[in-house]
Protein backbone atom coordinates (compact mmCIF):
# COMPACT_ATOMS: atom_id res chain seq x y z
CA UNK A 1 0.00 0.00 0.00
CA UNK A 2 1.24 3.49 -0.88
CA UNK A 3 -0.01 6.97 -0.14
CA UNK A 4 0.33 9.95 -2.46
CA UNK A 5 -0.74 13.59 -2.37
CA UNK A 6 -3.20 15.06 -4.85
CA UNK A 7 -4.21 18.70 -5.22
CA UNK A 8 -7.31 19.66 -7.18
CA UNK A 9 -6.15 23.06 -8.42
CA UNK A 10 -8.09 26.38 -8.47
CA UNK A 11 -9.24 25.98 -12.10
CA UNK A 12 -10.93 22.63 -11.42
CA UNK A 13 -12.43 23.81 -8.11
CA UNK A 14 -13.83 26.94 -9.84
CA UNK A 15 -15.29 24.78 -12.64
CA UNK A 16 -17.18 22.63 -10.14
CA UNK A 17 -15.53 19.34 -11.03
CA UNK A 18 -14.23 18.36 -7.56
CA UNK A 19 -16.68 15.45 -7.39
CA UNK A 20 -15.91 14.24 -10.91
CA UNK A 21 -12.18 14.18 -10.16
CA UNK A 22 -12.64 12.42 -6.79
CA UNK A 23 -14.74 9.83 -8.64
CA UNK A 24 -11.78 9.08 -10.94
CA UNK A 25 -9.70 8.25 -7.87
CA UNK A 26 -12.32 6.14 -6.10
CA UNK A 27 -13.39 4.31 -9.28
CA UNK A 28 -9.79 3.31 -9.92
CA UNK A 29 -8.94 1.78 -6.57
CA UNK A 30 -7.57 4.85 -4.78
CA UNK A 31 -9.11 5.45 -1.37
CA UNK A 32 -9.37 9.00 0.01
CA UNK A 33 -7.43 8.73 3.27
CA UNK A 34 -7.57 12.47 4.04
CA UNK A 35 -9.09 15.55 2.43
CA UNK A 36 -9.45 19.30 2.94
CA UNK A 37 -10.32 22.46 1.01
CA UNK A 38 -7.70 25.15 1.53
CA UNK A 39 -6.98 28.71 0.37
CA UNK A 40 -3.18 28.66 0.04
CA UNK A 41 -1.20 31.74 1.06
CA UNK A 42 1.66 32.94 -1.14
CA UNK A 43 4.06 31.59 1.46
CA UNK A 44 2.33 28.17 1.37
CA UNK A 45 2.53 27.95 -2.43
CA UNK A 46 6.15 29.12 -2.56
CA UNK A 47 7.16 26.57 0.09
CA UNK A 48 5.21 23.71 -1.49
CA UNK A 49 6.74 24.34 -4.93
CA UNK A 50 10.20 25.36 -3.62
CA UNK A 51 11.80 22.71 -5.86
CA UNK A 52 10.67 24.81 -8.86
CA UNK A 53 11.86 28.17 -7.43
CA UNK A 54 14.51 28.67 -10.13
CA UNK A 55 12.20 27.76 -13.04
CA UNK A 56 10.91 30.54 -15.30
CA UNK A 57 7.29 29.52 -14.63
CA UNK A 58 7.61 29.72 -10.81
CA UNK A 59 5.92 33.12 -10.31
CA UNK A 60 3.02 32.25 -12.62
CA UNK A 61 2.65 28.92 -10.83
CA UNK A 62 2.46 30.58 -7.41
CA UNK A 63 0.05 33.28 -8.70
CA UNK A 64 -2.18 30.56 -10.07
CA UNK A 65 -2.10 28.34 -6.98
CA UNK A 66 -3.25 31.23 -4.73
CA UNK A 67 -5.94 32.43 -7.18
CA UNK A 68 -8.65 30.39 -5.44
CA UNK A 69 -9.19 27.45 -3.10
CA UNK A 70 -7.74 24.01 -3.74
CA UNK A 71 -8.79 20.56 -2.52
CA UNK A 72 -5.94 18.53 -1.08
CA UNK A 73 -6.27 14.77 -0.65
CA UNK A 74 -4.15 11.86 0.49
CA UNK A 75 -4.82 8.93 -1.86
CA UNK A 76 -4.08 5.41 -0.72
CA UNK A 77 -3.81 2.17 -2.67
CA UNK A 78 -1.50 -0.23 -4.44
CA UNK A 79 1.08 1.72 -6.48
CA UNK A 80 -0.80 4.91 -5.56
CA UNK A 81 1.95 7.29 -6.76
CA UNK A 82 2.11 5.84 -10.29
CA UNK A 83 -1.59 5.09 -10.49
CA UNK A 84 -2.46 8.71 -9.68
CA UNK A 85 0.02 9.97 -12.28
CA UNK A 86 -1.53 7.67 -14.89
CA UNK A 87 -5.01 8.93 -14.00
CA UNK A 88 -3.83 12.59 -14.21
CA UNK A 89 -2.14 12.32 -17.62
CA UNK A 90 0.74 14.48 -18.90
CA UNK A 91 1.50 17.83 -17.21
CA UNK A 92 0.56 19.65 -20.41
CA UNK A 93 -3.10 18.80 -21.12
CA UNK A 94 -2.40 19.07 -24.87
CA UNK A 95 -0.18 15.99 -24.45
CA UNK A 96 -2.42 14.15 -21.98
CA UNK A 97 -3.89 10.84 -23.14
CA UNK A 98 -7.65 10.75 -23.82
CA UNK A 99 -9.69 9.87 -20.74
CA UNK A 100 -7.14 11.27 -18.27
CA UNK A 101 -8.11 13.96 -15.76
CA UNK A 102 -6.01 16.62 -17.47
CA UNK A 103 -7.28 15.74 -20.94
CA UNK A 104 -10.86 16.00 -19.70
CA UNK A 105 -10.72 18.93 -17.25
CA UNK A 106 -7.52 21.01 -17.75
CA UNK A 107 -7.12 24.23 -19.76
CA UNK A 108 -3.36 24.60 -20.23
CA UNK A 109 -0.02 23.76 -18.58
CA UNK A 110 -0.57 26.29 -15.77
CA UNK A 111 -4.26 25.64 -15.16
CA UNK A 112 -3.83 21.88 -15.39
CA UNK A 113 -6.54 20.76 -12.93
CA UNK A 114 -4.47 18.56 -10.62
CA UNK A 115 -1.09 18.07 -9.00
CA UNK A 116 0.19 14.65 -7.93
CA UNK A 117 3.36 13.59 -6.14
CA UNK A 118 5.98 12.29 -8.58
CA UNK A 119 7.76 9.83 -6.26
CA UNK A 120 7.19 8.00 -3.00
CA UNK A 121 9.71 10.21 -1.23
CA UNK A 122 8.06 13.41 -2.48
CA UNK A 123 4.68 11.95 -1.56
CA UNK A 124 5.80 11.54 2.06
CA UNK A 125 7.08 15.12 2.18
CA UNK A 126 4.04 16.59 0.44
CA UNK A 127 1.59 14.70 2.68
CA UNK A 128 3.46 15.95 5.78
CA UNK A 129 3.28 19.51 4.38
CA UNK A 130 -0.54 19.46 4.49
CA UNK A 131 -1.66 16.84 7.02
CA UNK A 132 -0.92 15.72 10.55
CA UNK A 133 -1.00 11.99 11.32
CA UNK A 134 -4.39 12.19 13.04
CA UNK A 135 -6.00 13.66 9.91
CA UNK A 136 -5.14 10.58 7.82
CA UNK A 137 -7.15 7.37 8.16
Ligand code: CMP
Nearest residue numbers: 052057061091109110111112114115116
Ligand atom coordinates in the same frame (compact mmCIF):
# COMPACT_ATOMS: atom_id res chain seq x y z
P1 CMP B 1 2.43 20.35 -11.10
O1 CMP B 1 2.35 18.88 -11.24
O2 CMP B 1 1.56 21.00 -10.08
O3 CMP B 1 3.96 20.77 -10.80
C1 CMP B 1 4.47 22.03 -11.13
C2 CMP B 1 3.56 22.81 -12.04
O4 CMP B 1 4.17 23.86 -12.75
C3 CMP B 1 3.00 21.90 -13.09
O5 CMP B 1 2.08 21.00 -12.52
C4 CMP B 1 2.43 22.91 -14.08
O6 CMP B 1 1.11 23.30 -13.74
C5 CMP B 1 3.33 24.13 -13.88
N1 CMP B 1 4.16 24.40 -15.06
C6 CMP B 1 4.09 25.50 -15.83
N2 CMP B 1 5.00 25.43 -16.83
C7 CMP B 1 5.65 24.25 -16.70
C8 CMP B 1 6.69 23.59 -17.43
N3 CMP B 1 7.25 24.15 -18.51
N4 CMP B 1 7.11 22.37 -17.00
C9 CMP B 1 6.57 21.80 -15.90
N5 CMP B 1 5.58 22.38 -15.17
C10 CMP B 1 5.12 23.58 -15.56
